[in-house]
Amino acid sequence: MANKVSILVVDDELVIRESLQGWLRRSGYQVDTADGGSAALAMLDKTPYDLLFLDIMMPVMSGIEVLEMVKEDYPQTLVVMITAYGSVDTAVEAMKGGANDYLMKPFDPDQLSLLTEKLMQQKKLLDENIFLREQMAEATRFENLVGSSAAMQELFGMIQDVAATDSSVLIGGETGTGKELVAKAIHAKSARCNGPFIAINCGGFPEHLLESELFGHERGAFTGAHRAKKGRLDLAHHGTLFLDEVGTVPIKMQVDLLRVLETKKFHRVGGTSEIEVDFRTIAASNRDLSQAIEKGEFRQDFFYRLNVISLHIPPLRDRRDDIPLLANHFLERYRRETNKNIDTIVKEAMAILREYDWPGNVRELENAIERAVVICKRRRLGPEEFTFLTLQTSPTARTYSLEETQIAHLREVLKEFDWNITKAAQALEINRVTLHKKIKKYDLRPHRASS
Amino acid sequence: MRLGTVGEAVLKIVAANLQEILNLPVDILPARQTPEFAYSDNRKQYHAALILKKLAESRRPHPRILALVSVDLFIPVLTHVFGEAQLGGRAAVVSTHRLRHKEEGGGVSLDTFYERAAKVALHEVAHTFDLVHCKQPECIMRLSSGPNDLDELPLFFCEYCEAFLEEAYRRYEIQRLPE
Numbered sequence: 254m255a256n257k258v259s260i261l262v263v264d265d266e267l268v269i270r271e272s273l274q275g276w277l278r279r280s281g282y283q284v285d286t287a288d289g290g291s292a293a294l295a296m297l298d299k300t301p302y303d304l305l306f307l308d309i310m311m312p313v314m315s316g317i318e319v320l321e322m323v324k325e326d327y328p329q330t331l332v333v334m335i336t337a338y339g340s341v342d343t344a345v346e347a348m349k350g351g352a353n354d355y356l357m358k359p360f361d362p363d364q365l366s367l368l369t370e371k372l373m374q375q376k377k378l379l380d381e382n383i384f385l386r387e388q389m390a391e392a393t394r395f396e397n398l399v400g401s402s403a404a405m406q407e408l409f410g411m412i413q414d415v416a417a418t419d420s421s422v423l424i425g426g427e428t429g430t431g432k433e434l435v436a437k438a439i440h441a442k443s444a445r446c447n448g449p450f451i452a453i454n455c456g457g458f459p460e461h462l463l464e465s466e467l468f469g470h471e472r473g474a475f476t477g478a479h480r481a482k483k484g485r486l487d488l489a490h491h492g493t494l495f496l497d498e499v500g501t502v503p504i505k506m507q508v509d510l511l512r513v514l515e516t517k518k519f520h521r522v523g524g525t526s527e528i529e530v531d532f533r534t535i536a537a538s539n540r541d542l543s544q545a546i547e548k549g550e551f552r553q554d555f556f557y558r559l560n561v562i563s564l565h566i567p568p569l570r571d572r573r574d575d576i577p578l579l580a581n582h583f584l585e586r587y588r589r590e591t592n593k594n595i596d597t598i599v600k601e602a603m604a605i606l607r608e609y610d611w612p613g614n615v616r617e618l619e620n621a622i623e624r625a626v627v628i629c630k631r632r633r634l635g636p637e638e639f640t641f642l643t644l645q646t647s648p649t650a651r652t653y654s655l656e657e658t659q660i661a662h663l664r665e666v667l668k669e670f671d672w673n674i675t676k677a678a679q680a681l682e683i684n685r686v687t688l689h690k691k692i693k694k695y696d697l698r699p700h701r702a703s704s
Numbered sequence: 705m706r707l708g709t710v711g712e713a714v715l716k717i718v719a720a721n722l723q724e725i726l727n728l729p730v731d732i733l734p735a736r737q738t739p740e741f742a743y744s745d746n747r748k749q750y751h752a753a754l755i756l757k758k759l760a761e762s763r764r765p766h767p768r769i770l771a772l773v774s775v776d777l778f779i780p781v782l783t784h785v786f787g788e789a790q791l792g793g794r795a796a797v798v799s800t801h802r803l804r805h806k807e808e809g810g811g812v813s814l815d816t817f818y819e820r821a822a823k824v825a826l827h828e829v830a831h832t833f834d835l836v837h838c839k840q841p842e843c844i845m846r847l848s849s850g851p852n853d854l855d856e857l858p859l860f861f862c863e864y865c866e867a868f869l870e871e872a873y874r875r876y877e878i879q880r881l882p883e
Binding site: 266268269271272273275276278279280281335358359360361362363365366367 | 778779781782783784785788789790791831836847849850
């Protein structure tokens with residue numbers, strides 16, 4: 254019966270290519286041929302061959318060289334080296350280089366059919382294995398935290414330890430480092446793992462809405478409150494409450510929240526009855542909260558309540574060793590989502606990824622890989638898929654809005670002159686009053702630039 | 705058609721089997737000489753693909769041509785072949801050279817020899833009708849590498865290959881014998 258196994262025969266001799274192709278075709282395989290290494294690599298770039306028959310002795314590029322590249326760029330393709338009679342040494346070298354087997358020309362038909370069968374079995378197992386691993390990863394979604402660097406290993410250890418307790422946790426780290434993932438991991442490994450994980454982005458709501466979002470409200474509590482609504486505190490009962498961007502919670506509500514955290518009791522907005530809840534708090538912030546305390550924007554008692562245990566996630570640029578691991582992790586995910594056959598990220602492209610500073614951290618890396626996978630037309634992500642990272646102004650970040658361009662320019666110039674208004678105004682060729690007005694209008698502040 | 709010194713009996717038996725099992729009319733063509741042009745001095749064997757190429761050029765009206773030879777056949781990647789055919793093409797060739805002996809040594813009976821030749825011929829001719837190797841244990845299209853393997857094969861096609869064959873006859877507009 255016809256099967257869809259695809260094979261590429263690489264040999265500089267036409268007769269060998271033709272006769273091997275003919276023989277394999279009669280066994281029902283899909284067979285193509287290439288007369289040399291570069292032709293073979295170009296074909297591999299487009300088609301995910303299952304098996305490669307590769308001649309060791311070829312002019313221009315030797316079979317061993319081709320083997321190296323194939324093993325690096327297309328690790329899922331199996332390779333059988335073809336050697337001339339009496340060159341066992343090179344065959345041994347090839348096996349060390351990662352070839353799956355070798356055959357000596359001319360082959361015994363028995364040997365060839367057995368070997369092909371065996372390799373196809375092996376390939377089937379490999380594919381099954383990959384499939385099962387994907388399923389496993391899916392089942393343990395919180396393991397999406399990836400990193401082999403010492404810093405991340407330490408963090409993983411901390412997560413394990415912290416999960417066993419019921420104390421409040423404060424997670425620090427720049428935007429995009431995966432604070433929510435860490436919170437989810439702690440929840441998933443804790444005794445509360447069968448309860449809900451309720452997340453709320455405190456920066457995402459104006460003050461009064463945040464209040465009703467957290468505490469819920471009774472019917473008629475305010476205009477538009479037609480029905481009673483449960484707050485996130487309610488929903489988090491027996492589970493974990495995750496307060497993201499906790500640094501943006503207004504001072505007044507910090508007092509209310511502090512009380513809830515201490516008594517585990519609260520009132521809905523417009524309600525009189527007291528509701529008792531049982532949850533664990535995990536909070537996260539990308540701001541330095543101790544600075545906010547000094548400025549009087551964050552209450553010290555609230556901070557101590559949240560910060561029983563603190564975890565810090567290092568920015569991606571401080572753990573560049575994790576970049577290849579993460580990049581491959583995301584490649585795997587988006588390859589599956591887009592159903593594209595993309596095997597690897599080539600060395601040069603990986604070098605670009607490692608060099609880049611990743612101000613948006615892991616989230617930015619993820620977006621970059623997703624974008625590259627979407628635009629990629631071949632089987633590997635090359636440097637050309639990542640040119641947008643090397644450009645000064647990346648096309649994704651580029652804005653056409655005159656106003657936004659103006660704001661960005663003002664910020665840059667102000668930063669350059671260390672917020673010396675006079676000098677900045679001179680450089681901008683506008684007068685100081687105008688610059689002051691613009692600063693006010695666009696709410697520009699010296700510290701904004703860093704967050 | 706036979707090339708070189710192939711016995712009359714085996715030729716007739718192969719022809720009869722093809723006619724019976726494939727349900728196709730078969731002519732026995734006059735014998736030709738051993739194809740010396742296909743001889744390889746290096747390997748002391750005959751290049752099967754070259755013989756096929758020559759056969760395919762034949763000006764005879766027959767849609768398929770099978771040659772029976774007594775010399776040992778090879779294709780460049782393999783040490784030997786029992787037979788060779790153009791997948792979906794016109795020509796097939798079968799060698800009786802390795803069919804007379806057991807793998808472990810010693811000759812086989814004439815009956816076994818004839819049966820083996822018929823099996824290889826059927827297998828190769830079916831390749832010219834686009835059939836590829838079959839995984840079913842009970843099918844003549846199963847790949848066999850040694851003569852002992854051949855003895856295990858049945859002298860018929862499995863139902864799948866039978867269906868593929870029927871389909872190929874229609875596609876190639878092959879006239880079958882009346883039932």
